Structure formats: structure tokens, C-alpha cells
Amino acid sequence: MTLLCDALLAALDQLPAMAGTHHPWAAANADDSADNGPARRIAHLRAHAARPGLRLVLIGEAAGYQGCRISGIPFTSEALLIDGSIPGIAPCPRLSTRVKPWSEPSARVVWRTLYEQHLADSTFLWNAFPLHPHAPGVPHSNRTPTRAELSAGEGVLRALRQALPDAVLAAVGNKSSEALTRLGYAHEALRHPAYGGVPEFVAGVAQLARKLR
Incomplete structure (x- = not known):
């Protein structure tokens, strides 16, 4: 699905500059390792999008500092990529200079549940607001995307839907x-x-898996 990644990157290029946000596929992080940066994050996204048979798209709210900001894939952390837990991507070296690899609790829940329901190979992950919204001057923080930011992300969602109709x-x-x-x-x-929603999320994905069988 080269078309999918190219469509997303083209739509991302159309996003306006927005204060308090970080573009994982265009901007470097202060704690990127020598092996990481926008080019590697694009490579991760391209591999995630290139898998055949994508029939489910999980869409979160926005990129997070423990996950997509460093990895280039929503709901996916540095730790999961090092472990080789992501379909289509070989185990990778360290992506950050942090003492411990970045690990996101929600990412582990999402991927564990997808594997349990036999959906890991056929699911694509994205966000309604694709960039990382953070508190002013605090890159290692998350905040809820604003209505204006979500509106800006609509063009990218349209590109995603057109690529996976x-x-x-x-x-x-x-x-x-x-x-x-x-x-x-x-x-x-x-x-x-997040915030105590694991049982409901797991049950919801299980119900969805039954509909897809």
C-alpha cells in the first residue's frame, strides 16, 4: 500500500504551522538517537502502511510523546519497536537517548489486544489529529487537540479514507x-x-473482531 503512505505524507505536507504541536515525520526530537529522525519515522510509517490486506483502521485522538512522536506510528512506542512487536518491521535499535526506551501504556494494550483478536496484521493505526499537541514549551507532555487542530486534520483523514475506502x-x-x-x-x-478504559476497550475490539470474521 505505497499509495496509502504517499497519500498521508502529501496530506501532512498541506497542514499549516500550528503552535504547540510537533510534526514527527518532518521535525527532529531533542532526544532522537543517531539512528532516528524524520526519515526513519517515515520509513516506519511506510512499512506499517505497506502491509497487504488492511481491513481495519483504528483512529486515536492525537500523537503522543511516548509513542508516535518518537516512533512515527500511532499507538506504537520505541520499546515495542525494539522488541520486534510490530508487524512488518524488524526489531530496531534505540530510537532515543533516554536511559530507558520510551514505553506507552496505551500502545501495549492496543497491540496486545490486536494480537489476541488476530487483527494485528490487518489493522492500520492513525490519529484524528496526526501531529503531537503538547503544552507550551513542554515537548514531553500531551494535551487534548483543539477543535481547530482536529479540523486541520480532516484533510489527512480524507486522504486516508480515499486510500482505504x-x-x-x-x-x-x-x-x-x-x-x-x-x-x-x-x-x-x-x-x-487510558484512564481505566482497558476492559471496555478490549471488549469493544473483541466485539469488532467477531463482526469482521
């Missing part, structure tokens, strides 16, 4: 569900696994 869309969290609703895209709504 037949895939089932599932929103992970209220903001992503609202974004898909504004675009008129039918979708399944899943509880976000």
Missing part, C-alpha cells in the same frame, strides 16, 4: 469519534484504554 473505521476515544462523525464517516466507537 473499504476498511472498517474504529474511533478510539471521543475526539476521534467526533472527528469522523463531522466527516460523515460511519465507524465503530471504542473506549480509549
Whole structure:
């Protein structure tokens, strides 16, 4: 699915500059290792998008500092990539200069659940607002994307839908569900696994897996 990655990158290039956000596929991080940077994050995204048979798209709210900001794939941390836990991507070296690799609790839940439901190989991960929104001057923080930021991300969601017109869309969290609703895209709504939502998220994915069988 080279078309998918190229479509997303082209749409990302159209995003306006927005204060308090970070573009993982265009900007470096202060703690990037010598082996990491925008080019490697694009390579990760390209490998994630290139797998055949993508039939489910999980759409989160926004990129996070422990996951997509460093890895280039939503709901995916440095630790998971080092472990070789991501389909289509060989185990990679350290991506950051942090003492311990970045690890995101929600990322582990998402991938563990996808594997349990035999959906890991056929699921693509994205965010309603693709960039990383953070507190002013605090890159290692997350904040809820604003309505303006979510509106800016609509063009990227359209590009995603055009590239995968037949895939089932599932929103992970209220903001992503609202974004898909504004675009008129039918979708399944899943509880976000953060803040005590793990059991509901797992149950929701299991129910979705049964519909896809």
C-alpha cells in the first residue's frame, strides 16, 4: 500500500504551522538517537502502511510523546519497536537517548489486544489529529487537540479514507469519534484504554473482531 503512505505524507505536507504541536515525520526530537529522525519515522510509517490486506483502521485522538512522536506510528512506542512487536518491521535499535526506551501504556494494550483478536496484521493505526499537541514549551507532555487542530486534520483523514475506502473505521476515544462523525464517516466507537478504559476497550475490539470474521 505505497499509495496509502504517499497519500498521508502529501496530506501532512498541506497542514499549516500550528503552535504547540510537533510534526514527527518532518521535525527532529531533542532526544532522537543517531539512528532516528524524520526519515526513519517515515520509513516506519511506510512499512506499517505497506502491509497487504488492511481491513481495519483504528483512529486515536492525537500523537503522543511516548509513542508516535518518537516512533512515527500511532499507538506504537520505541520499546515495542525494539522488541520486534510490530508487524512488518524488524526489531530496531534505540530510537532515543533516554536511559530507558520510551514505553506507552496505551500502545501495549492496543497491540496486545490486536494480537489476541488476530487483527494485528490487518489493522492500520492513525490519529484524528496526526501531529503531537503538547503544552507550551513542554515537548514531553500531551494535551487534548483543539477543535481547530482536529479540523486541520480532516484533510489527512480524507486522504486516508480515499486510500482505504473499504476498511472498517474504529474511533478510539471521543475526539476521534467526533472527528469522523463531522466527516460523515460511519465507524465503530471504542473506549480509549487510558484512564481505566482497558476492559471496555478490549471488549469493544473483541466485539469488532467477531463482526469482521
